[in-house]
Amino acid sequence: MKPIIKPNIKPTTRIMTLALGSLVCSVAINGFLRPLGLISSGITGLSIILNHISSINIGLIVFTLNIPLFILAYFKLKKEFVIYSLINMIMFSTMLGLTGNVYQYIGVDNVMLSALVGGALNGIGMGITFRGRGSQGGIDIVGAIIRKNWEISIGSALMLIDLAIIATGGYVFGIESFLYTLTALYIGYQFLDKVQATFDSKKSVMIISHKPKEIGTALMQEMNRAITYLKGEGGYTGNEKNIIYTIVNPREIPKIKKIVNEHDPNAFISVFETNEVRGYRFEERFI
Structure with a gap:
């Protein structure tokens, strides 16, 4: 007797999962990291730097920088993954733009506490996003390609890629920002891998x-x-x-x-x- 194969996750449930991941990451970035001169990972971290320099809306910067990476993803990754990642990237960019002032409602002024909480929330949000079988675009796409071809954890892959970006952030925001950002990223990727391991x-x-x-x-x-x-x-x-x-x-x-x-x-x-x-x-x- 053959057991009945259950259908894959429903599109509406999947999109809601991706939206939740994007919301958690947006609160982590705009509520804890960016206001205190800390940056996030990948394209988002680079966007924080560019936002600091130019004052252009961070959501718009994220969207623009993601375009060439999605072209790469189209040829390297599964089309379903790319489509849902594009949907999620649009949601993430929008939420980043809409939550830009959320810090004033949180009001945490301790840099170490912000690094710890912001890093943890960011990692959880990314884990939820990957659980929805999508990504926020950006360096996540590069990490997914590395994970596909070399069988190393997504957290390890992204941590290596982010070193150059956070070094640039250290130059812009100062050495203390660089060190606290390292702490936030390490915690974030630990939570990312834990969320992945829990669901899998x-x-x-x-x-x-x-x-x-x-x-x-x-x-x-x-x-x-x-x-x-x-x-x-x-x-x-x-x-x-x-x-x-x-x-x-x-x-x-x-x-x-x-x-x-x-x-x-x-x-x-x-x-x-x-x-x-x-x-x-x-x-x-x-x-």
Whole structure:
């Protein structure tokens, strides 16, 4: 029996996820980082510098600088990713423009506190954005290309790219700004990778039971999960056994235990972390 494949995330849900990520990042930038001379990552950081020099609306600068990078993305990344990233970049640019004065309602004057909170919020916002399988454009696109071709974390890739930009920001805003920005970026990318890991987390489950067919059928029917029967042999008895193997979301573990207990209370269950899953029934990376 083949389990039914669930559809991908709905476009409206995806856009709402991207909008939430953009809003969180915009508040982090305009509420904590930019007012105290700290910059953000990538194109946004460069836009903060240009905004400081020229006083041009930061949202307009972000939009303009993203155009050549989206042309690159069109040829290098999946078209679906590029389309949703373009939608998100427009939302992000708009929110940056609209939240330009949000700092006056927050009023945090401590630079270190702003670096910590602003960096954390920015990382969370970027993580939510990548969860929506989009990006804010800019250097995120370069990071996505690096992630696709070299299998390193997005946070590590973007941190390397941003060094030149924050060095420029240090020259414009001063050495203290450079050091605090480093702190904010490090924290931000730690939160980005944590959010990514949390959403992508899976559990591998192995079940050894005297009733493997009953349990396997129940898992497919009640949980819509694909399973694999592995051949095993009892160490003491030498009897051949069918071992059930499946991969699930962490929140599904209690239900699996309940199903197994209903059919065989003495079954052996092993659950362990799985950092990455590809293939049948699991969505391919958005890049």
